[in-house]
Amino acid sequence: MAPLHLSLACWDYDRVKALEDGRVRPEGIELNFLNLRNGLNSVEETFFRQLRYQEFDVSELSLSSYVLTLNNEDPPFLALPVFPSRFFRHQSIYVNNKAGITHPSQLAGRRVGTPEFQMTAPVWERGILEEEFGLKYDAPHYFTGNVEPSDVERKEKVPLNLAETVRIQAIPKGKCLAQMLADGEIDALESATAPSTFGKHPDVGRLFPNAMEVEQEYFKRTGIFPIMHVIVVKRTVLKEHPWVARSLTKAFAASLEYAYSAIHERGALRYILPFLQYHVEETQAVMCGGGEDKWWQDGLTPQNRRTLDKFLEYSFNQGLAKKKWQVEELFAPGTLEGFVV
Known part of the structure; x- marks a missing residue:
């Protein structure tokens, strides 16, 4: 069967680079990766085009804007439990x-x-x-x-x-x-x-x-590491091809593993940070208790659930979301039943 051709608009973060360059290919899908990074705020172009015109089959999207689309009578997107942007604010x-x-x-x-x-x-x-x-x-x-x-x-x-x-x-x-x-x-x-x-x-x-x-x-x-963006899929795509959500979620997980492998490389500096090793060790000490656990995870881990629940509380309390959404209501069916690469 021929693969399904889908467009994906997303910045070229290290955690999605393997999807952009083809090292990871979602099962049954041929992705057209659109990196719209052409200025300081180019991610805003992706958000604007997706929210206004629903231009992309799959895209990175502001978590807040996505939650607000759920206020619509016919919401246009469903999210995957994939968080390409996180930031302490x-x-x-x-x-x-x-x-x-x-x-x-x-x-x-x-x-x-x-x-x-x-x-x-x-x-x-x-x-x-x-x-x-x-x-x-x-x-x-x-x-x-x-x-x-x-x-x-x-x-x-x-x-x-x-x-x-x-x-x-x-x-x-x-x-x-x-x-x-x-x-x-x-x-x-x-x-x-x-x-x-x-x-x-x-x-x-x-x-x-x-x-x-x-x-x-x-x-x-x-235990909160603030989530900024999610990956969303148009509901029209998922209505016709519900398997796409699971396939993409697994692919993003595989791509994230490549990012961890790269940042732990010690034979030579892969990035232009001369003290990268110490930054990684400090991050592990602060966020992983010094263990080998990963500090950046997708899926509904306990930490991610706590983080999302807190954001949904803030969105509702500030008069943005029409109700206090439950975390599970954000995500496409089939993406929360285990998260295995």
Whole structure:
């Protein structure tokens, strides 16, 4: 039988590289791997095209945006338990150093920039600041728009229906959040990417100067390694070919194993990090108790279930998701019945 031809839009992360170069081939599927990385925010192009036009059979997608598609009467996608992007987000909250903000609670009533209110990174950031530091998610005054200069206005990719207590204002055309932070026009920035003014302008710093220590302590205490993106498949594809979900899930698992093999290579440096070995050892010590367990896993492991459940709680509490979804409701049938390469 001829293989099923499917398009996959995804960044060329190390954990999917074997799918891109053909070392891993999903059973019964011929993938057309589309790497749209052509700029700092090219992942946003994938999200926009998939959410607006459902252009790809399979794609990487913002976890938050995916959850919001479930609000639709006829949701267009189902996710696989594959998480190509994860990121601790304490490090991604920036402040104007002259604003006198020394504790997250001081952001109440302040001007806080965020590219989009529904973005996954700010959902995590708002949730953590509320749960861990007492800053109510609707306490700041939010300003949305491009982090960096752009001729294209940035708008929410998914329609929102927020509480009246949430104050959101689009920044004027021609402005960008990175420069507004440096100029003191906003007091803080909750983002995914670092603003270009960070490290270059003396008035731009991190809310948590010791972010790495804070993030490591957060993980040790909560066991949460925040998930940013999922892999989604169009429901129209799965309706006709339900076996695709299982085949793709297994293929992503096999590709992840290649990434682990590469990062543990010691005969020569495979990556341009001279102290990579020590970074790997430190990561294992923090996230695996020094054992051989893998710190980045797909599937519904206990850690992933805890992480997803926390995000779904934040999404609902912040008025984004229409209900508190159960973790299992996110994923395609047949992808949670064991996760074996």
